[in-house]
Amino acid sequence: MKRKTRESVAALLFILPSLLGIIVFYVVPYVMSLWRSFFVGDSFAGLTNYLDLFTSYTFLLALRNTAVFTLTGVPLLMVLSFLIALFLNSFERVAAFFRSALLIPVVIPVASLISVWQVLFEDYGAVNGLLNSLGFEGVEFFNSGFSMVMIVLIYVWKHCGFCVILFSAGIASVPKSCIESARLDGAAKGKIVTRIIIPSITPTTFFVLLMSLIYSFKIYREVFALFGDYPNENVYFLQNFVNNNYYNLNYPRLSAASVVLSVFIIAVLIAAFKLSKKREV
């Protein structure tokens, strides 16, 4: 056996345990779930579960809320953290302090974070107290259309610091000479940002996008801590739907929903990868 072949075999053998783990704990359950999604009870039902799913009020509601949250939360987080990173890069003296301060929400446990928001935004919280003292009526932040705004804000607040760090690193890696040359050529600040900085940090932007998407799918923890298993209809997400169907032991629907959710996540990630490749070209 040639040395190269021997090394490949050894490498494969090293990978094998992890690969087996992935196959047994991820691939096999996924295929089983896909298979079960075509059954109701023990009888083969074809696409019935999927058809039921797409006519189900709760699933469509969850899908809509998840899409609204992802499409507002992720861009907002990215734009805001990019702008903050840009700002901090211009003021290096204070940058270190603000970067550390922005990281605090990342390390705070979910329960503490939720407590802070409850103190602020509950019916008898600080914000409503302020509104009342100014003569305005209180707002039910956690039981109205504002709930989605609250969740988006929590998401942005919690993850902004980390994204700022990533963007700051990306911006810092842009060659200063390019920016200086553009300045000497008379380029305005806006042009420098859009024509030099943004194209130069495409890999960073893609990574931040990826992380933001992953974080957006993890927002269920905060939603659960605030609202429990059954939140109001404005913040009922796909994760709620899947989780509740698991506890309700409704497997045909759970399997179909899990497959749809995974397809949704894969589609979003493929789109992000494609976009990144396009930008790199």
Place this chain on the structure above:
Amino acid sequence: MKRLLSVLLSLLTVSLSLVGCGVREVGEHLTFYCLESEKTFYQTLFNGYNSYCLADDDRGTQAQVGFVTFENENELNAKLSAELMSGGGPDVMLTGQRLPFEKMMNAERFADLDKLLEEIGEKIDLDNYEEKVMEAGVWNGKRYILPVTFSVRTIFGERKLLKELGYSEKAGSAFTYSDSDKLDSLLKSKDGYLLYRGGYVDPSAMIGDFVDFKNKTFDFDTDEFRNALESFKKLSEYTKSKTEKVEDVYTIPSVFTTVSYGAMQVAWMFCNSDENHDGGAKEYTVYKGMQRKAEDVIANVELGVLINKNTANPKACAHLVNYMLSEVAQNRFTNPNGQSDVGGMPVNKKSFVRRLRDVTEFEGDYSFSIDKLDPLLVDYIDIAQSVTACDIYDHYSPTYYETNVIGRPLEKYLRGEIGIDKFIRQLSSATKLYMEE
């Protein structure tokens, strides 16, 4: 060599970690999952059946019920969910377990008992069983639940105290949720008394009455519900204020008492003198309720059996179902001395009559005269024999819906953290999501 060793060790680790992933096979006996703390109760419940299995070679030990116990409910539910999803799980389940039965029946998780009994050439002759109660087990045209015993929703009022309070409704009349005015006036008029003692005053059970899981509807947006909710909250606060500093609540006189038992236990408790319950039969009057409509007679399944559709041993399960339907089993579960395994009245009509006879120590066969029974029991039987609807839950143990779906907002409402409007909105939203999921 080093490399080869590390590869082999890694492979060994992975293989060992997979050892636990066994395949479910036909077990040595039927399985039933319960909490360790409840094992004794369920053992008593299935003891008779397990002995009955040994009497016939066809059934044998394989048809006996064995127990898989868990330390806590979360552990039990997680295991149950995972196993049911992978095509396993316990063979036998009971309605008293806190599971989302209405959702599970919609997802066809249980065996159709009519078909199951065909396995052993048996079928249910509905003429022999309490019709309305048996109907409760039918969901989407399939019989998923076998009601074994049931009770009727009744409240027992102490006559002396009722007289003092000026409450003069005759026996058998209904106490509805709309009677909140009556409730309030009774509450205000007699300080030092408890209005209720028993399980039926739980607001979550009341809320459950306003939800129709079969038709996926609920009536929370009505004055009837709002009034009932407010009354129950007042009652809850009143009861708390009266009992929080008292060591033994039984020292406080209670105008009404609700019991979760059936006619036999009622008779034993109220008709025969009992040192734990002062007073004899003449001191109590029985009312229907609490309920929504005065004309209704609501029954509740006390013990209901369900069989997992994934069962590897349908024949053995059919034997269990057949046994549960039998007069022998139902007599056993409804022991009239107040120390029965389950409580409630048997759905088997012959067993029902036999048990009534035993209660009153009447000498004779099944055609005895009901007039010779105690008046309180006669009133109770009048109610029990005109059941118009039956709920699959027992009305006093919290159900999955009551704890997991509406438990959190209800707790907040009862603690006064949220107002009634907000609570009704949250309740409607959670219920709608639960039913539609």
